[in-house]
Amino acid sequence: MARFISIWFRYLATDWFSLLNPEYKKMPFVLRQPSHGRMIVSAVNAAAVRSGISCGMALADARALLPDLHVLDDEPDKIQRVLYKLAEWCMRFTPWVALDPPDGLFLDATGCAHLWGGEEKYVQEMTKKLTARGYTVRVAMADTPGAAWAVAHYGKNPGVVPAGGHMEALLPLPPEALRLEPQVVERLHKLGLHHIKQFIHLPRAALRKRFGVGFLQQLDKAVGQELEPLQSIQPMEPYHERLPCLEPIVTATGIEIALKQLLEMLCLRLQQGQKGVRAAVFKGHRVDGKVEQISIATSRASHQVSHLFKLFEIKLATIEPALGIELFVLEAPKVEPHLPQQEKMWEAGGGLDDVRLAELVDRLSNKIGERIYRYLPDEHHWPERSFREATSLQEEAMTEWRTDVHRPLHVLPVPERIEVTAPIPDYPPLLFRHKGRVHTIVKADGPERIEQEWWLQQGQHRDYYRVEDDEGNRYWLFRLGHYHDETFQWFLHGYFS
Template sequence: MTKRYISIWFRHLLTDWYIRKHPDAGDSPLVFSTQQRGRQLIHATSRKAENTGIYCGMAVADAKAIYPHLVITPYPPDQEHHLLTALGQWCIRYSPVVSIDLPDGLLIDASGCTHLWGGEHNYLAEITLKLSAYGYDVRAAMADTIGTAWAVARYGNDATIIPGGLERKALRPLPPAALRLDDTLLTKLQQLGFHKIEDFIHLPINALKRRFGQAFILRLKQALGGEREDILPLGIPSVYEERLSSLDPIKTAKAITIAITRLLDVICFKLQQEGKGIRTATLTCYRIDDQVVQISIGTNGASNNTTHLLKLFELKIPSLAPGPGIDLFILQALLVEDVISEQEKIWSATGSADNNITKLLDRIESKIGSGSIQRYQPAEHYWPELSIQPFTAPNDHQQVNAPRPDKLLPQPLPIEVTAPIPDYPPMLFRFMGQLHEIKKADGPERIEREWWLEDGAHRDYYIVEDAAGRRYWIFRLGHYAVSQTQWFIHGFFA
């Protein structure tokens, strides 16, 4: 695939932003000022200020002499970076690879994106018209190289889309500054009478290198496509990402479901080919009013089953606000894992392992909130409240075979117990003011304290059943003592 890049130049970035926030400020020439070496200098100008002869770097006193009613605003440090980052995030709707180009531009990798808007002309026009509608004075150009797109956007005249292979022709009438050279090189070129790129572009590379250095040759080769140039995107694009645009704004839940289905079909097919499945996925929807809404899903096990994943998204669609309509959907599989395929049982009626429990947990978690369901595994501790831990990775520790309650209290609670003789199950116990008469009991099961970690008494556990048929897990701490015996309740059986 041939690479295509777009360079966007915001001619009056700071002042356009300020006028957007303060519409009344656009009636008069506006500048941003900064202090350098004790002098107030112009840092940025509006179009009206520029037309009056005020330029960047001019002293504020001289500017006021030209236009006494000049609106002067202090320059907020690093504001260009903040503005370009926000604008770049907005442009991600047009391409997953967008980079800021300080101090006043953006770079977009448009490779493979233009067909979604009906071609390069429609694509570029859509971007520039939208930015212009927001009040920004922009120029943009598209080419096979970043250097040519940058040069044409800032110094070109009419053509803004440069066909592949015509970079040299597009650069010839432009000034040397279009090659992104530093001031020292530009001064040297001007002194030698090189006022346009066509004045030296035909000269041998070795001669140019001896005269102007390697930095000059690098910029020239980058613009002509002889040297690779990469951009640093604002966000790393997901490996598994699909886009779906719509000519007509989508508002209904049924239409949104159809869009999600199409995206899932493509992504799941790729994942199936690679033996992988989705663990977390996010659907980003770009509305025609330039608002962005998202919904996300998560699974308890890697899945590339379109039907199952669609059901999870369908549970979230009611929370999605389409507003006046959605014109672009982006589905990203942010976390994928290998799908572990269990061996099919020849004698099984279904022919494959049943994973309905995993699907059920996914749907429950989608309804009650992500992270509401926790999976636990055995931990290497004797004490019951310490013997489980959140699941991270399979371990070799085996769970005990003795019965354990369905509900285990985080910490044992004290109870009052009546027992006939030492080491016999209790006859009565009182818990939270209620007296329970014990009809059946099993035990004791002795669980020792981990002496290599801490000192203390052991526990003797009993499973007891009261007259109402309710079963409890209680224990006596340490050996029996007439006046100091302590009993606790630790869990409840179903």
């Protein structure tokens, strides 16, 4: 049996402004918004309501009623963000929370209430906590979102509507409780239909004719004959574990224990499903409503508690518990099949398939970022393109590494300009100057001409020379362009062993 909760923040905007400035709590004050060239009241607080001011009133009328009325500019965007934050905070009660703009929330509480010792206590706890945060709320629980909304907004005593009892709860409520369009509500009242019980049993054909299809849909949603599509603010992760704490946790040891417990719970489930984590997020919901989170990624699916814990451990210090963390959540947004035969390679050990190697790569990349490279040969003559990054630890080379050409062990990231003395065309230079030092060339090999790969890049060819100076150091030089072009330049590209 599905159970839904509707939370109505009676004075969401004004409550929020009162939180920023507690003085406003006592005095009547309203928020204003321009509409069609005049100012209207867009939100009121409890004190202003008692003086007879209501939403939608022209600001001038409200001032006439109460000359010392305090007025502030409304910030609807900000209020929506506040509502979203509240929705995130409500994730502690159920993993499924949807927004009900402008000032409400829907919670799918199916199967959650027993954790709080029954539905009554569950709703009370919710009301108590939200009131303690400074919001006036009306909370109702029923079998359908529509009925819960109706009771929260128009019920005499909002609270828990027992399972199956939502029809009775709806009957005495006014038609506004069905979330109808204002014109329809107005027409209903004109016809003397002031309560739902007066028209709910009328023939459907007659109702559709008079009030339209939308009216029937709203009625069916409240009654439960039609499902109401609602979107949770965060899609539920299939691999997701929660650990609520009786007392807020502030110590590092406490957080570590919580993480370990969650990992054990998650890894057990993963193991049973033959799955492994590729990415995981650890969240701590703080007492003050903020959410602290750290995330990790692995290079191959893993359900080893110790390995995943080590990855989190490096980042654990960045969690700021402040006044305490009351709920820990561990999610695995990315899981992959992890078959038992992969486990066997661990036994064998050695080589690139070793699990311990993958674990090392994870540890390094979680601290310094994706800066671990493995290279495979690529079929290009241009030296900078003769190798490429491998996509995984296991990827095999498609071609052999070339050994027929001499390449230096160390290259400069960017070839550096040098001055040379090269009197004879296409002969190696006699000496070159690099960083102020003159190297006299004793031996040389070359040239090895490497043409630009025109289908990838335009430019001049390079004539490479391997040279050895009088001290025995070996260098890789090249001339860009033809000797006769007059625009040629010489570069130092690498050091041979």
